[in-house]
Each structure stands twice: as C-alpha cells, then as structure tokens.
Amino acid sequence: MTSSPPPSPAPPSPAPPSPPLPSAPSSLPSLLLLLALLCGVLLALWTFLLPTPRDEAAPADVFSAHRARRHVDQLAKAPRPVGSPAHAEARAWLAAALIDLGAEVDTAPAQAVSTFYGLPFDTARVHNVIGRLRGSDATGTVLLVAHYDSVPGSPGASDNASGVAAILEVMRAARARGPLRNDVVVLFTDAEEGGMLGAHAFAEAHPWARKVRAFVNLDARGSGGVPVIVGLSTPGAWLTAQIAEASVTSAASSLYTDATRLIHPGTDFGVLSRGPLGMAGVNIAFADGVAAYHQGADTAAALDLGTLQAEGELALALLDQLGAADLAALRGGGDDTFFPVGRLVLVRYGGAFAVALGVLALALVAFAAVKVRRQVKAREVLRALLGQLWPAGLVIAGVSLAWTALSRLHPVYAGTGAGDPSEVGLLRAGVVGAGLAGAGLARSQKSAARAPFAWMLAGLLLWSVLTVGLLVKLPGTSHVATLPLLLAASWVLAASRGKPVTPSGLAGGATAGGASAVGALAVGALAAAAAGYFASQLVYLVMLAGQMPRAGVAAGLIVLFAMLVPPFTRRMAAPGERALDESALGEPALGAHARWLRRAAAGGALVALACFGAAALGARFDAAHPQPTCLTYTLDHAAGEARWISDERRPSGWSARFLPADAPRAPLPAFFADEGVTVRQAQASTPAPSLVKALEAPTLVAEKDERHGDRRTLRFRLRSPRGAPWAYVFVEGDTRVLAAYVEGHEVDPAVVTEPLWPGGRWGFRHVGLESDGLAFMLDVPASAAPLRLRVVDQSFALPPGVPARPAEMGACRSWLADSTLVSAAFTF
Numbered sequence: 001m002t003s004s005p006p007p008s009p010a011p012p013s014p015a016p017p018s019p020p021l022p023s024a025p026s027s028l029p030s031l032l033l034l035l036a037l038l039c040g041v042l043l044a045l046w047t048f049l050l051p052t053p054r055d056e057a058a059p060a061d062v063f064s065a066h067r068a069r070r071h072v073d074q075l076a077k078a079p080r081p082v083g084s085p086a087h088a089e090a091r092a093w094l095a096a097a098l099i100d101l102g103a104e105v106d107t108a109p110a111q112a113v114s115t116f117y118g119l120p121f122d123t124a125r126v127h128n129v130i131g132r133l134r135g136s137d138a139t140g141t142v143l144l145v146a147h148y149d150s151v152p153g154s155p156g157a158s159d160n161a162s163g164v165a166a167i168l169e170v171m172r173a174a175r176a177r178g179p180l181r182n183d184v185v186v187l188f189t190d191a192e193e194g195g196m197l198g199a200h201a202f203a204e205a206h207p208w209a210r211k212v213r214a215f216v217n218l219d220a221r222g223s224g225g226v227p228v229i230v231g232l233s234t235p236g237a238w239l240t241a242q243i244a245e246a247s248v249t250s251a252a253s254s255l256y257t258d259a260t261r262l263i264h265p266g267t268d269f270g271v272l273s274r275g276p277l278g279m280a281g282v283n284i285a286f287a288d289g290v291a292a293y294h295q296g297a298d299t300a301a302a303l304d305l306g307t308l309q310a311e312g313e314l315a316l317a318l319l320d321q322l323g324a325a326d327l328a329a330l331r332g333g334g335d336d337t338f339f340p341v342g343r344l345v346l347v348r349y350g351g352a353f354a355v356a357l358g359v360l361a362l363a364l365v366a367f368a369a370v371k372v373r374r375q376v377k378a379r380e381v382l383r384a385l386l387g388q389l390w391p392a393g394l395v396i397a398g399v400s401l402a403w404t405a406l407s408r409l410h411p412v413y414a415g416t417g418a419g420d421p422s423e424v425g426l427l428r429a430g431v432v433g434a435g436l437a438g439a440g441l442a443r444s445q446k447s448a449a450r451a452p453f454a455w456m457l458a459g460l461l462l463w464s465v466l467t468v469g470l471l472v473k474l475p476g477t478s479h480v481a482t483l484p485l486l487l488a489a490s491w492v493l494a495a496s497r498g499k500p501v502t503p504s505g506l507a508g509g510a511t512a513g514g515a516s517a518v519g520a521l522a523v524g525a526l527a528a529a530a531a532g533y534f535a536s537q538l539v540y541l542v543m544l545a546g547q548m549p550r551a552g553v554a555a556g557l558i559v560l561f562a563m564l565v566p567p568f569t570r571r572m573a574a575p576g577e578r579a580l581d582e583s584a585l586g587e588p589a590l591g592a593h594a595r596w597l598r599r600a601a602a603g604g605a606l607v608a609l610a611c612f613g614a615a616a617l618g619a620r621f622d623a624a625h626p627q628p629t630c631l632t633y634t635l636d637h638a639a640g641e642a643r644w645i646s647d648e649r650r651p652s653g654w655s656a657r658f659l660p661a662d663a664p665r666a667p668l669p670a671f672f673a674d675e676g677v678t679v680r681q682a683q684a685s686t687p688a689p690s691l692v693k694a695l696e697a698p699t700l701v702a703e704k705d706e707r708h709g710d711r712r713t714l715r716f717r718l719r720s721p722r723g724a725p726w727a728y729v730f731v732e733g734d735t736r737v738l739a740a741y742v743e744g745h746e747v748d749p750a751v752v753t754e755p756l757w758p759g760g761r762w763g764f765r766h767v768g769l770e771s772d773g774l775a776f777m778l779d780v781p782a783s784a785a786p787l788r789l790r791v792v793d794q795s796f797a798l799p800p801g802v803p804a805r806p807a808e809m810g811a812c813r814s815w816l817a818d819s820t821l822v823s824a825a826f827t828f
Helices: 028-047 065-075 085-100 157-177 197-205 207-211 237-245 254-262 268-274 305-324 351-371 378-409 411-416 425-443 446-450 452-473 479-495 503-507 512-546 548-562 587-618 689-694
Strands: 104-106 110-114 121-126 129-133 141-147 183-189 212-220 228-232 280-286 336-341 345-350 627-629 632-636 641-646 665-667 678-683 699-708 711-719 726-732 739-742 763-767 774-781 788-795 809-811 819-827
Touching (some): 065 305, 085 104, 141 268, 197 207, 237 305, 378 411, 425 587, 512 548
Parallel strands (some): 141 212, 632 819
Antiparallel strands (some): 110 121, 711 774, 788 819
16 A cells, blocks of 8 residues: 655745834924924914114104104103103193194093992092094094003103004104094093093093094003004904904904903003993003013113014004094994914904804814724823823923022022013023923823824814813904814824825825825824914913913913824824734834934923023123112101001112111001001101101091981092192091092992902092192991091102112012102091
C-alpha cells in the first residue's frame, strides 16, 4: 500500500496593516490652520491701530490732534472741580471759544438734583456752556456733548478736556467744510463728576433740548487706547445704520455697546439717553492708560495724541453723517448686532437674525454630535471637557495669584492702587503667554490626539451653553460665540466625512475624497480665523474693563477659544469607522504631536514668567509715572479738633511729614456720611488762631420752622463764610426725613425715604456753592427729637506750610485729594 505524500503547508497569511499614525505637526494642513489663526488675530489687531496725529499745518477741513492739543493745554493747567477758580476760568474760556466759532452761546446757571447714586444724593448749581449753530435746512438738532469739570486733584486732560477739545476742533473743521443741513448744539456739561448734574439740568429744563434728535457724547476712562463706540441708545437700529454710513467701521461693535450696559450708566450719555426726553445717542470713549484716570497723572503730556486724533476723526465722521441726515425720519425699530471685519466692512443684522443664527449654530452642534456618535464615546467627551477646563482654570488661577502677589508685595504696584499700573504692556503680554500655555497644555494631552472629535465636541457643547447665555442676556455680544461655534460645528461635519488630510489630498482635490478633505480644511481655516479674531477682541476688552485684577479671565478665554480651533494634525475617519484604536497607539505614535504642543505650552509659560518678571523689575515711580499720594486737612469746630487724613493705599514720603506711616485707619463720622468709612488719620497740632479764623465753620440758619399736624417743616440757608465750593449735610441721630426740597426742587420721595445701609446716614452733597448759599427744606416727624445736622464744607487747597509734591508724586484717585474739610454741628 502506497502512502500519500504529506500535505504542503499553507502559505502564511499577510500581516494586518498597522494603524495609521498621526501626521507630523509640520504638515501643510497644520501650517494652513496656524496661518488662518494668525490672520484672524492680526485682523483684530488691525482694528486697534491708532492713526498718525495730524499737525497744525493739516488742511482746514480735517481734524488735527495738534490743533486740539492746544485746547487741552488751556483746560488742563490745573484741576477743575466744580466751583474752583480753574473751573470758572475754563467756563469763561469755553464760552469765548464757542463765540469765535460763530455760535449763539448760553451759560445761564441752573439748579439740578441727581438721585442716581441714591443716598447721599447730589445737588448743584450748574453752569453748562451751550452753543448753537443753525443749519441750512434743519430737520432737527444734533447735540455734541462733553463735560468740562474734573475730579479734585486731577488736571483732567483725558477726562475730559480731550472730549471738549475734540468737539471744538470738530466744529472748526465742520465749518470749514461748509454749513451742515441740521442745527448743531454743543453742550459742555458741568458737574458730570458729581452726579451728571449738568446733563440733568439740560435734559429737564433747557429749551434747546426739546429739538435734539440725536447726540454724540465724548468721554474717557484713561489716557490712551482706541476710542470706540461704547454706548448706543435703544432702540439702536437707526443709529447703527448711520454709523455704517459714516464709515467708522473699526470703532463700532455691539460687543462694546452691550458689554458696557453691564456697567452702571453713570455718564452724561446715560442721563440723556434714559432721561425724560430719551434722546437717541452714541457714546464714544477710550479706556487704556487707566492708571492716570482721576489722578494727578492725567496731564496733557500723558494724553496719547494718536488717541485724540482717532477720537476727533470718529466724532467728525458722525457729525457729518448726522448733520446731513433726515432726523425727522428717525424711527424706533429694534437693536442690531454689528461688528467690524478689520477695517474692511461693518457686518450688521437685526436681533431676530441673531437669534436665528444662534439656533442654526446650536442645530449644527446637535447634528455634528449625532453624526460622530459612533466614533466617540460619552466618557471621551467628558474626559475631553475636563481636559480642557482644568488648563483654563489653571491659567486663571495662576495669573490671578501672580498679580495678587505683585500688587501686595511690589512697592510700586502696591502703591498704585487697584487696577492697572502705569506700564501694563509687558504684563498683558504675560497674560497672553499664560493663555497660550494653557491652550497648548490642553491640546498636548494624549486623549486629545486619540479622540479629536471628542475634544471638538466637548468644546462645541461648552460653547453652546455660552451661546445660549449670551443670546438671552446680551444678544448684541452673541456673535463672538455664535459664529466661531457655527464654523467649528461645520468643520466637525465636514471632517467626519473626509479622508486623511495630507498634501497629496490637497493636490488630488478632483476626487470625491480629495474634495471633501479640501472642504474640511477650508472650513477648518475659517473656524480658526474666526476663533482668533473674536478671541483677540474679547481678550482685549476684558483686559481693559477688568484690568490686571481680572486679567486671569482673559487668559482663560484664550484656552476656551482654543477649544473651537480644529486639531492641527489628525487623520479623520470615515463614517462608521473608529478614529483609531487606542490600544494601537503608543508613545511613538503620539510623540511628535504631543511634544510639539508641550514645547509650545512651555514656551508660553516662559514668556509669561519673563514678561511678569521684566515688568516687576522695570516698574518705578518717576515724573512720567508718579506715585499716587493724598493728604487732607480736617477741622471739626464742634470738637475743636484738627486732623490730617489720607486715602493713600501705601504711605508716601510726602504725606509722612504730617501723617506717620503707621497712622491707624479709623472712622471719621464728623466728616463722612458713612460711619463705616475708614481713613488713615493722625492728630494735627493745634491750629494757629489765624488758621482757625481762615477756616471759619459753615453756617446753617433755620429761616422757617413750622408744624402741620404730624409733620415739622424746616427751611434752611447754608453758607460757607470761607467760600468753600462744596458742602455736605448729614442727619445725626435717628430722625427720619419724610421729604426734601433743594432750591424749590422736590427730591425723589423714593430716594428720600429709602432704607439706610448699616452705618449710613441720611444726607446730600452740594457742589457749586456760591455766596448766596443754598436753600433747602426738610420735612421730619413733628414728634421727633430735636433735629441734629452735621454740615461739612470742602475747599481744594491745603493749609499754608504744606510743601509741593516732588515731581515723582501726584494726587491719588480720591475725592479727598488736596482738600481742606471743615465741619460744624447744629441742633434745631
């Protein structure tokens, strides 16, 4: 029997293909996405560039910052608080300047009461400076507004001599262009710093106010930066159309106007737009260089002429547009969402479209989540969300702690006070570096490379929540979330259908797979550009509004916006296919991608540390960056006691001559309505008889005292024998005030009778006290105990013998700066 040969062995089966590895971060798609991101950032920075100041030889029909600077020099020679000699000089000079422009001028005084801040309320005898120029065929009046007073101790070059000077130069240039169609009224308001009292007086009583159809208010909260439209009356659709026609693209965004509505409307713009006439108006302001705001450092030399040029050009463009518009056709409408694309075009659309766009973005997110549900797991999305939030929290905490430490331990930052220091550029660069470090740290995690769709979906879900919040609370700002969200969701939909995005895929775009790859890359580039553009705008706004104490939020925003930037390197899976099997991925597969991002994160962290360190080493007080100082002399005639007090954050060598560095902080109820307010104070030497005579106490005379049923009515006359321009009246004890009248004007009963805060006392402040005094009337319960009143007057000079400040010191941000307070007590 013959045996059969053994069977031949089967040929070995081919080994399964290795899973594809992530592409290197140097690939062409990566570079294109990085370039798109950079273009978005640069486009945003382009809107922040300031123009070159025009010199005095500029054509007559254009705005010149150097010509306007002459007005600033004239106004900002000294602080101009209401009632001061410099304030009266400025008023006379402004009236003459308007007459030179051919205006009909009115400077008649008016009485005003403001309860905007509640108790203590504000009153004043204001002296607005108002000029009117007739138009050729008026359909209404355009109002240009800026306040001409300053806070005590501050020359007020930026706040607000800059606005006044800009209006004077704007009117000169407008006249050189020929007559406008509409009438123009120039309103230089008085006592803005004391409760917007000049604006109240104009809106409530001036006959020219009734014909105003649109106004432009100019103000400042710093010494530089880009002037933008920070306020828009509601409804604002008509004004938005005028802004678009005026071609002031880069200065207009509903991000600014809606965001500033969160801040109290304590400006003339708020009074005029929300007052009895409800005027349609635009508010222009700049807010960088805030270290000089309301301080002695707010000088003409500190004002950025590029800022002044930009402010003037913006105001002139708006005046040209409104001056030629049919103001009789002004309609209500709604509020628009609007924003610039660089300096190229102003995008604007109505509130309904903003909601529709938001709903579309949310629908795309939901569709994208359904589309990739087989490629991602819920735990991957949760891991991705946490993996992106903890770096955001880390940089927020890191920047906040770093600034807290510097502001407490560094002698310059500790002495500057809350907010930005004088030199903030390096600190802001450090904040950006920290934000980029956080973004790189988030994207360098292994789970980001293994599950890119999960990471994008996590970002989409978080930003969906933010989008809904903005649509509900601040619809005008919703575009900063809606548009990047919409594009990022579109990228997920496009990329989930695609093949590997490679240079060869770009070249082979004729195939279906190549076309989808190119489409995904194009959408990804748009998403990256949008994220970079809106992140830059929002980060800058947060750093301006929140300043260094809240700069950590700006760093965190960079990390959050990075969640909407598509992954730079990744093979995208086809529908129904897992992106990659995690078990097949080891360190070699992730190495290039992760190491590159970790190095970027480390670089950002080093930049942040270097910038913060360099800023700290370079910070110093000098003539250009003076140390804020404060000294006030008080004399209480009732107690026969004189004191030196200071509101300085850190003691200065200048005030130390009168107030020891270790002087305790304590209440001073003889001078402040709030008994909880504490100031550093020390007993002064017994004043000489000549000084006591010069600082004669304010007088309060009861000209009428009548009882009607359960009420007692007292009419008083308050005077300051020493000519102090400000006065305060407080009720001591438990007597309730039932009604109050100032110079015949009834004070809002709701404010008069509002509950007092703990330690607070009923009272008011009057600015602009003149030689005839102030008449006011109080109603109190007839059964009450004797009425006890405390009266304090304030003048803006220190007693003789106080030396001038050194050049490296200036007045701090305080109502007490460089003042003398005299107090007296009365019982009726």
